[in-house]
Amino acid sequence: MSDRLLGRGVNHAFHSPTGRMRVVTQVAAEGVEEGPPVAPPANLLDAIEAARALPDDAYEWWSLAGTPDSLEYPDFEVRAEHRLGLERLKRETALAKRLAADSKLRHRLDDYILAEELLEAHDRINHFGFWHNADTGRLIDTWQTKGPEYGRFLLSLMPTRYCIFYMRRAKHRNPQWAWQQHDRTDLAALASAVPYSDVVVTERQWAHVFRSTGLDKRFGTRVLSRLSDLAELLR
Incomplete structure (x- = not known):
């Protein structure tokens, strides 16, 4: 129980392997509602794990505040x-x-x-x-x-x-x-x-x-x- 309550990081906070990111079948657009959630693909989870290993808590900072350089991290696309x-x-x-x-x-x-x-x-x-x-x-x-x-x-x-x-x-x-x-x-x-x-x-x-x-x-x-x-x- 203590492990679940006292975890660390944005993934723990959102109780999701993709942190605050939501993986859906269709992004919202004009006249189109957001689609239902789906399980994240394996390559996305691999990219997130690579991002979590970056120095200075880069993944955590991006998740909470964004990053000034969205092209900084290979294989991890953060632009909407x-x-x-x-x-x-x-x-x-x-x-x-x-x-x-x-x-x-x-x-x-x-x-x-x-x-x-x-x-x-x-x-x-x-x-x-x-x-x-x-x-x-x-x-x-x-x-x-x-x-x-x-x-x-x-x-x-x-x-x-x-x-x-x-x-x-x-x-x-x-x-x-x-x-x-x-x-x-x-x-x-x-x-x-x-x-x-x-x-x-x-x-x-x-x-x-x-x-x-x-x-x-x-x-x-x-x-x-x-x-x-x-x-x-x-x-």
């Missing part, structure tokens, strides 16, 4: 990617509906997305500006004075944001290319990979975006859409 992807889906779908109903907004699509991406980067820019004693307010003032072209110049200095700008623009320019929940992962992964990798293999539509916009040449990256092309390149 489906929920983050759902939020991105709602946001982009709402913009797509506005574009369909507003011809003026469609005409200024580039400026709109440009402003959104610069605003997304605003806090990070201010953070670096503070530590380097730089007046970041001058960037905004100059942008407002010189207009969209200066904004595009600023964005071009941030490779990942620059890629996201063109990826979002491509999807919104093509109403037949519907937004999906997993697009958030595509945006994050490809916008980081293309500027900093020698070769990237991705699906055909995204490969076309990087080639047609010249982003592949800008960053000196071979963007492929077939794994067979990668094998040939490696040879």
Whole structure:
């Protein structure tokens, strides 16, 4: 009895081998309720055991407060990617509906997305500006004075944001290319990979975006859409 009462850790607290995590048949989404619980698969339990062995009680801290770096631990995925992807889906779908109903907004699509991406980067820019004693307010003032072209110049200095700008623009320019929940992962992964990798293999539509916009040449990256092309390149 004392062993059960005086255990330690989040698994003990939640009386579960997966701690506060719940394993269900279906995650909740818009119009879909969460499915019933199921037994955790063996590979998940192995990953949790590996995470529990990490130093500094990393598993316990993640379970209780989260971790600032969700990609830190091999084989242990802690991101609620489906929920983050759902939020991105709602946001982009709402913009797509506005574009369909507003011809003026469609005409200024580039400026709109440009402003959104610069605003997304605003806090990070201010953070670096503070530590380097730089007046970041001058960037905004100059942008407002010189207009969209200066904004595009600023964005071009941030490779990942620059890629996201063109990826979002491509999807919104093509109403037949519907937004999906997993697009958030595509945006994050490809916008980081293309500027900093020698070769990237991705699906055909995204490969076309990087080639047609010249982003592949800008960053000196071979963007492929077939794994067979990668094998040939490696040879």
